[in-house]
Amino acid sequence: MKSTDVFFVSDRTGITAEALGSSLLSQFESVEFNKIHLSFIDTLDKAIDAVEQVNRASSKAGSPVLVFSTQINHEFRVMMSKSDCVFFDFFDTFISKMERSLELKSSHTAGRLHGLSHNSNYTDRISSINFALGSDDGLGAKSYENADLILIGVSRSGKTPSCLFMALQYGINAANYPLIEQDLDNTRLPESLQPYKHKLFGLTINPIRLQKIRDERRSNSNYASLKQCQNEVKRAEDLYHTNHIPFIDTTQTSIEEISAKIINKLSLR
Amino acid sequence: MKSTDVFFVSDRTGITAEALGSSLLSQFESVEFNKIHLSFIDTLDKAIDAVEQVNRASSKAGSPVLVFSTQINHEFRVMMSKSDCVFFDFFDTFISKMERSLELKSSHTAGRLHGLSHNSNYTDRISSINFALGSDDGLGAKSYENADLILIGVSRSGKTPSCLFMALQYGINAANYPLIEQDLDNTRLPESLQPYKHKLFGLTINPIRLQKIRDERRSNSNYASLKQCQNEVKRAEDLYHTNHIPFIDTTQTSIEEISAKIINKLSLR
Incomplete structure (x- = not known):
């Protein structure tokens, strides 16, 4: 397999x-x-060192390596552009x-910005993370009033990571409600969710995948049996269908993608 | 203030x-x-609709609006490039x-990738999130062995959001240890941390800012008093200095930035 070094060079985090x-x-x-991250290249010394690293890599490879740069400092950018590399200048272009x-x-x-997209400010994002963590700790119904959306799904279907990502990336208050056995006994929406139907979004997952994830947590338990996973997933999907809840x-x-699709569907931006 | 509409157009999440x-x-x-997000533009109908939105915005503004695009589909990209806009093509360029x-x-x-940078795969990131959440729940010492790093700091100095971000963005297992009163009584490192000194990274924060954050949680408490905040922050910094622990x-x-700097400093990538 052909292989090549790639450098990501930035004045700041290098995320963009x-x-x-x-x-x-x-x-x-x-x-x-082979990805090499040169972040916080914000002094002349560091810039010289970065150029030397790139030159060495190209010399070792026998052909110019790739450099992706968001560097804003004019002097440092020009230095790198003159090094032995194929230079992709995301800023100046x-x-x-x-x-x-x-x-x-x-x-x-x-x-001025740190690469990640956020129309919300720092405080909003921290407060959304605390919101997601609080909801996760079972604050439940108390948090629904202030939630921008409520993710529902069976245990281990991906609610918590999605809630946290929406908080960190977008400053969105995402609560979550785990669907347990007694919620799935019929296709009626759990009582505490009924006032917030417009905020609900369902998650579903392939039962075989779910079984694997659950088995890593509680091996050989009924909770992790394929039959149980199939059963829960089927009944959760029935619940979504009957109550016209969008799901993914x-x-x-x-x-x-989960986060972006939900935000898109619920028009939250 | 001059104002203009900006469209972000993508086949996928639009994060990049x-x-x-x-x-x-x-x-x-x-x-x-004024930012408008057109994500998941992946059918001809949606592409036509996107072009129409852009044309309407330009016509309303009396001059072409800005379009930033990572669209990969050739046909849709060409359609947008011919619309009434200033077109920034992050893909084709x-x-x-x-x-x-x-x-x-x-x-x-x-x-193929979804914009966010991750050299780690999906499972790694989910498992790192669970790791961070577990550490946050006080699993503490049990988790340090498997931690890539351990963030230490006084309550509300930013440990949890940073741990979660490192998990989501980089798939890094970041544990956290909250410095409480008894840890700060002297400048000796808490016992449970001593075997992991090379994994430690400290957080500090301006006491006035800390006071504000704590006051939102527990108003008028000793915990949120400026004196208490000043005292804790000073003693935490003393602890870092004495034990040669890098901090930010x-x-x-x-x-x-916090995350990227820590990762950079501890050479975790």
């Missing part, structure tokens, strides 16, 4: 450089990419076109 | 488009950007240069 870089790299499945379009000069300041299958879906 | 787009927009502080450099054709497949001030730092 890696996000776009990795998306682009994923278009070349037949190559193995677009900034001049933006300046022309907006008829303004850019401020060329590093780190988490089996093959990343946390990012 | 927003990450890079927002970084670029943050370079123009004097403009108010770089992919040809990559094809030449790698001497390969790209697969033009949407959503979380007061003005985003969760992304």
Whole structure:
């Protein structure tokens, strides 16, 4: 398998450089990419060191390595662009076109945003994390009033990671309600959820996958038996259908996609 | 204040488009950007609708709006590029240069990665989230053995959000240890942490900010008094200094930056 070094270079966290870089790299499945992260390159010494690392890697490989950069500092960016690499400049490539379009000069300041997308501020996100953790601890009904949405699903269907991701990424207050046996005895919505039907979103999962996940937690238990998993999943889906609750299958879906799809469906942005 | 509509268009979650787009927009502080998210544009109908939304916005504004796109589907991308907008193509701009450099054709497949950077796979990240939550529930010492790092700090200094972010973003097992009164009575490291000194990273925070955060939790308590906050923070910092534990001030730092700096410092990638 062809393999090559790839550097992600940034003044700050490098999250944006890696996000776009990795998306682009994923278009070349037949190559193995060895990823090197050069974050917080914000002094001349560090910039010189970064250029040397890149030059060494290219020299060792016998051909120029790839460099994905979100570096904003002009001097450091130029240094890297002149090194022995194929340089992908995520900043400079677009900034001049933006300046022309907006008829303004850019401020060329590093780190105003930290790469991750958030229209909500820091305090909102922290408070949403605390909200998700509180809901997870069984605060339950008390939190539904203030929830932006309530995820429902059987145990281990992916509620908690999704709630946490929505909090961290978007500052959204996502509560969760675990569907237990007695909730699934009929297709009536549990009493505490009934006032919040418009906030509900269901998760489902392939029973075989669920069985594997549960087995890692409580091996050979009834809880982790395939029969139990099949039964719970089927009844949860019946509940969603009967009550017209939108739902998503988490089996093959990343946390990012689950979250983005739910937010999209409930028009939460 | 000048204001303009900005569209983020993607076949998938739109997280990458927003990450890079927002970084670029943050370079123009004097403009108010009204952000519109068009995610999961993966059918002809949705693509037509997206183009119409963009055209309407430009027509209403009297000048072309901005479109940041990570769309991979060739047909939909061309449609958008011909609409009435200033088009920033995060995919096509770089992919040809990559094809030449790698001497390969790209697969033009949407959503192999979902924007967020993760060298770790889905299962790793979920398991790291469970690890962080378990550590948070006081599993404590039991979890330190398997931890990639252990965050220490006084109550509400930012340990939990940072641990969760490192789990979600990087699949890193981050445990946390809250420094309580009795830990701070002297500058000796708490017993249970001593075998893991190389894994420790400290958090500190401005006492006035800490006081505000604590006051929201337990108003007018001794816990939330400025004197108590000053005292705890000072003694925590003494502990870090005496034991040569690296630490970071979380007061003005985003969760992304805290996490990336710690990972950088402990060389965890």
